[in-house]
Every structure is written in structure tokens, then in C-alpha cells.
Amino acid sequence: MRSQDIRKHFLEFFKSKNHSIVPSAPMVIKDDPTLMFTNAGMNQFKEFFLGNGTPVNSRVTDTQKCLRVSGKHNDLEEVGKDTYHHTMFEMLGNWSFGDYFKKEAIEWAWELLTEVYKIDKEILYVSVFEGNEEEEIPVDGEALELWKKIVPEDRIIFGNKKDNFWEMGDQGPCGPSSEIHVDLRSEEEKAKIPGRELVNQDHPLVVEIWNLVFIQFNRKADGSLEKLPAQHVDTGMGFERLCMVLQGVKSNYDTDVFTPLIKEIEKITGSTYGKNEETDIAIRVIADHVRAVAFAIADGQLPGSTGAGYVIRRILRRAIRYGFTFLNQKEAFVYKLVDTLSKQMGEAFPELRAQQNLCENVIREEENSFLRTLDQGLILLDQIMQETPDKKVSGKKAFELYDTFGFPIDLTALILGEKGYSLDQKEFEEELQKQKDRSRSASKVISGDWQEVNAGETEGFVGYDTLEAEVKILRYRKVKSKKEGELYQLVFDKTPFYPEGGGQVGDKGVLESESGEVIYITDTRKENNLIIHLSKDLPQDLSGTFKAVVNAARRARTAANHSATHLLHQALRNVLGTHVEQKGSMVQSDYLRFDFSHFSKVTAEEIQEIEDFVNTRIAHKLPLVENREMTYEEAINDGAIALFGEKYGDKVRAIRFGDSIELCGGTHVGNTADIWHFKIISEGAVASGIRRIEAITSEAAKDYFVSQTEVYSEIRAVLKNPKDPVKAVMNLQDENTELKKQVEALLKDKAKNLKGDLKNEIKEINGVNFLAKKVDLDAGGIKDLSFQLGDETDNLFLIFGTEQNGKALLSCYISKELAAEKDLHAGKIVKELGKFIQGGGGGQPFYATAGGKNPAGINEALQNAEKYIK
């Protein structure tokens, strides 16, 4: 069965059991601070488990693209070494939100595997949670009884808390799980060791394929469990593993999910899969990683140096590294695989096809830049080896190479090994750990339990139409972090405060109690679909009704910037072409930032055209037309622009100004006239194929023009109001360089004369050409003069003194030969003479200077100089 059909059959099966098929959520998570990537099928439904939202259908099924790069069962560094771990994978799942529970979940899972996919019942094992005495959780007897009806008891295994009790995190919904395992070993192997002894033992051919989680508890901050009012089912089946089972192969990489990629890698790199273990690992690493990276980029996540972008960069660099070392790829090649991937998976995931061009460009650029890093690192490593005669390279050195210059540690170890050097791995690990501890303590967040104040559900955001509302506090908690200190997070029954999202910053404002107490709301965010208000303090009395008031001026400026962002988007597509796609935006009160795909610099003329386009629409006073109750399809049919990598609900909000229609949850002005004016202040690149425009509107634009005008008039005033200021400045510059040249020539002339005069004053004393004199030159001039005289006269001993800005300066020059011959040291001499001018000094044997605060002593110092050659 082809992988495409395996996926289809799964979804169809649950559709026949009254489940709605929903699309995969984006792999990159945008508005959940606790998670960077979707790492399990349940992520997009988290809000339903937490009770923060209600699903349209209580039965849902999907295939979810997931990314795992850390965690108990998957470390990035392990992927590729075996045949069954991945960074990016698909998770097939079926879900019940307070609907069916263990009975149906278990029976349907068995039916699908054995009757639809026709997997031999004899090779399947199931596990049931054995209970945990410490936490007083009983054995999952319910699941056990259900399984007993289907499976012979000798194929039911009891699992401990680690394997069979599922938790989302330290806090939140959790519950026991039942896993289905499959034994793919040969008959001989099975005869030697029974399959049930290998379940959960990390055997590559005895693997878990489906995990059925029964969510029935909530874990509180103190570690205790409470029963949930509604019970849920959350299942996940690894798509790639299922394909392995159904296609009768022994490795995920032998399924048709991976074979096209592997063939292409063989072709590009001229290597063969299946002959050499090192080569195989490299090929698997690349095949796996290119999927993860391409999907992430298609979801809008570019490789970068922070957060999710950094994870993507690391994955891609690992692929490059393996290609570099084991497949001898010294030039960019990973990007060439995107085409194959897009052909193969573009049907199930159309974003891949749409973003193919971008994916290729971004990956190629990233490859080139990393190959440069590697080159640089190789040179540095060579240097380290030269500086290490005992051939024992310290972990500190290797860490520096890794930490500061980005040179991978495994490459360091490999090269050192080849050259017969050893590496202190332990010290390296220690250094790494230190760095981790530093970072962790800097970003640690401690959150307390939610304290309920008023019961009830929250209505959510009501601030499209109003900036003020009478609200009640539903719950609050205290959060402590190094960055922000102690803060309170408050949840209201409804709120006019816009939470940070869709690129727009969260609102600020105040909360007024009936008694007149005022609490400042410093920011508003969204977590698991819950709107959270941040404040430094809590009101004295939490129970009453409060007036929540948004900072209106700030919101108005933000709204102007957000609406301008839409017009800018439209302008870009008009002026530059429809290949322009939004790749990110940041809408604040004082400026806006817009990233978009475009492959060349936007010219000054185009910038002008874009500004004009937007300002024309501002001048046309286009009213806001808002539709909050459209379906996604209706909006798209109307011509609305949706964003890749964005998760849309079943009802969307469309924002329209004239011909600009976008799906958007942000706040906007009522009429484009409220934007006043739009001005681009910068344009530049953020990544290959991605450009960034920064712009300002309304008051900020006014301020900009005012300050620019001020600077301009100041310049004019300084230049005495010339007709053409630009020409005036250019004249000044020309004149300046001309004068500089003249001064230089004059000074040279002067020095020449002075030099001639001084030369005549040189006296021979004891075979040494000696001169001690006060001159009127600065430190640089004296040095110049000294060396010039030194070039022309042998056996020279010079002492110059000068007064500069009320301070005394002495300098001493001694011909090199003379210094060596007579054992003279200018530095020592000048130090001794320095006491006459109340100062100190030093330098080399042949030239030294001293400074002091007593210019009156210069003459005395000069008189004393002669004794050094007597």
C-alpha cells in the first residue's frame, strides 16, 4: 500500500465513525510561549483539553506534521543513526473531546489495524498502565478489561508511569495510556525471544505504533492530581512507522516516504545507500532533515539565531555537516532535494509546493554561509593543533571553537582523531553545561497555580468595538522570571485589551476598581487561547467589578500602523508583483515592520511608488469594512489574502479597505484617513529572498518630518542659507581636502626648515652627535622629526622638550647602533629626566617619551641630558 493511501485510509476510517477531518496545524507554533514546534498531534487541541475553548465537533481526526528535536526519546544528535527516529514526522490521530472514551478508542484502533490495514493479529502487543502507588493512581482496570475481550492475555503488558502515563508538562491535563506495539522480527528471532519481552526495550523491530491516551486528570502545581469534569481521548500513530509495517520493510527509511529522497541524494552525491554504515547514516540524516527544514520554511519559519529559527538552522547545519564529512559535499546541495520532496508530498501539504522557490533559496544561502563557517573553523583548528605540541587539545579550546566560531564539536573530534590528537571531551561537556546553566537561569519562569476568584467562562476579546468594559476577574496567578521580575497574570470574564498576536503588540492600559484604585496593565498576551493581562500589582479587593480601560492613544497609533501594513502589503503586490508574500510583520505603536518574499533590492523609485500607492489610499478615505462571521472558503473566494503557516478557525475575520482584503484578527482604523501619512524609513534584507520594510504613520510620520525639517534648517543656517545646500556642502568638502593638502605641504616644508636648522645645531660630544632642544611641535611632529634626523645622521642622541596645553613633554631618540653599543636606553633616560617635569615615561631603547605637569622644568631636563653620554 502506498503511503498516500495509508494516510487516506486512516482519515476515511474515522470519518466513517462520525469524525471531522481537520487539516494539520502549522508545524511552527506562533502564539504559545511554552512550545516552539508542534511536537504531538494534540497540540492544536490543547485549548479544548484545558477547557479554554469548545470544538466544533467533539470527534476529530487528522494527520499532523510534528517536529521533535529534544526530549526523552529523541535527541537531534541520534537521528539517522538508527532506522526509526526522525525530527519531522506525521502523527495520525483521532480525538474525542468529552465524547467517547476508552471503549470506542480501543475497539476502533483494533478494527482499523487488523481489518482495514489487515495487520496480522499475532504480531501485535498492547500495554496497559500498571498504576503508581507513590502517587496513588490505580491500575487502568477499565482498559485492561476492554483489551481482554480482544487480545489474548499473554499479549497484554503492564507498563509503568514512564511508558504508560502521559503528561503534557509539569502541570495540566494528563492520564493513563494504552500502547499498541508490533513485532516485525523474523520467525527464528521470535522463537528465540518472545516479543512481549522486547516491548519498550528500544528494539528497532519491536516498536510502538499507536498510543491511546485517556485524559482524565489535571496535574496541579503542587504535583497533586484532580479528576477532570470531562474525559478526553487523544491518540497518535506514527505515520512513518505504520508505513514500515504495511509495506513490509524493516526500516522507516525503506518506505516510499523516504526512498525518493534517498535516490535523489545518491544521484546528487554519487554515493550508494546500503553499502557502508557511515554513508547510510549521512544519507538518512539528510533525508530526514531536509523534510523538517523545508516544512518549517514553508510554514514561515526561517533559519535564524534565536528561538525556533535557531532550531531550524541547527537541523539544516547538521545535514550539511554530514554531507560535508561523509559524502564529501563541499558545496551547497541540500537545496536540490526540495524539488523531489515537493513533488512527493505537495499534494497532501500544498504549502510545500507554493513555497518551493523560497525554500530552495533560503536553504542554499544557509548552506553557503555555513560552508564559509566550516572553512574558517578548519583554519582555526589547524592553528590550535600547531599550538598544541603535546597533541592533547583542551576541552576549553574546542568549546571556544564551537561556541564562538560555530565549528561543530564532532567535526573537531573527527579531525583531531585523524591527525593523532586527543580531545578532552569531558572538559568540553563541562563548558557546555556552564553555558546552559547561565542561559537557563537567565530565562527561568516560575508560575504558581491559578487562583480562582469568580467562577465562569471567559467571553474573550470584546475590544474591536470598545476600549472600555466592565469586567470581573476570573482568576489570577503569580509568575516570577529573571527578565521581568514578579508579575501577576489576570484573566477577565471579557476584555477590551488586545492580546499580542498576528504581529500586533498587546494593549496597555489600566484596571479601575469601584473604590477608585488603579492597577496598570503593562502588557496583554495569549496563552492556550486564553487572554492574559500582566500587571505588577493586584487590586486590594479582587471580587468586585472593574473598569478595564485600554490606553487609547497607543491603540490608535497601533491600529493606524496595522491598517497601513495591509495597504503596504497590497502596494507591494501591485508594484513588485504577486510573488510577494508576507513572511512576518511587527506592528507596534511607534512603527511597523513588514517582511516579505522578493528577490532583489527594492529600488528608490519602487519605494517612492509604494509610498505613493499607500498615501493615495489614505487620501481616498477608504472606510473599514469588517466581516467577522465568514467561513474561510467564503473569504478566500472574495479574494482575501491568507497567510501560510497561520492557523485559521472555522470562522474568520476579513478586513477590507477598498481592494485590500486580508484575514486578520488585529485592530484597525475606521477609515484610512486616520493613518494621516505613510513613510518608509528603511528597506533591507533579512535572509535570502526575504526583504524587510520599516515604516511609520500618523504622529510618528509627523514627528519624523518635523525633526528632518529641523535638521535641514539647521544645516542651512550653519551654511548661511545658501541657494543650493547640497552644492554648498560639496564645495566645502572639496575645499577641505584641498586645504588639507596645502597644510600638509606647508608643514612638510616647515619641518624641512626646522630639520635643517636643527641639523646645524647638532654637536659632537665624545663621538656622539648630540642635541637637546625645546621645540614647538606636537608629539607626532617630534617623533617624525626625530626619525627623519635619525635617518640622515648616524650616532645620534636627541632630546626634545615641548609644552603642549600646559603640560610638558620630553622625547628621546638614540640611533639603534648607538643604543646597543653604549648600552643606552631611551626609556630609562626619559624616565629619569621626567622627574624635572614632575612626570613619568618610558618606551623602547631607541625612542621614548615622557610627560609631566611642570613645563618650567623642561630646560633643566634638557641641561641634564648631556651627562648620559659623558
Next chain:
RNA sequence: GGGGGAUUAGCUCAGCUGGCUAGAGCGUUUGGCUGGCAGCCAAAAGGUCAUCGGUUCGACUCCGAUAUUCUCCA
């Protein structure tokens, strides 16, 4: 968000613990030689040593801040 590094000629970079009058290669210009594949030889031009401040007799070098950039960690 936290740490580390870098910023020197048009380009790629040296310049060690403060003091050799800031250098090299490539490139540019000029002159000479030469029948090519990076032609050869000679000479010259080209630098606010990122910016600002501090320490010092003296700062490219040490310290602090800023900007830009690379990199690791979260």
C-alpha cells in the same frame, strides 16, 4: 533573553603580553619587459585602525558604552 567573538587599505586578512614612523596578498594607477593559461619586473596611490568616552608619558593594542555582524545556549 543570556554568554563569547569580530570590526585595520577597494577585497581577504596579519599586527603576540601597550612603545619597531600601521603591514601582507589580491586589486587599482604609472613605467618598463613580454606571444597566452591569474604574464613578469619596478614604482606609486590608497587607512578618522567601526563610533564615542576613559586609563596612560604613550592606545590598533587595556577598560566602558554604542552600532553593525558572526556564533553558541535558552
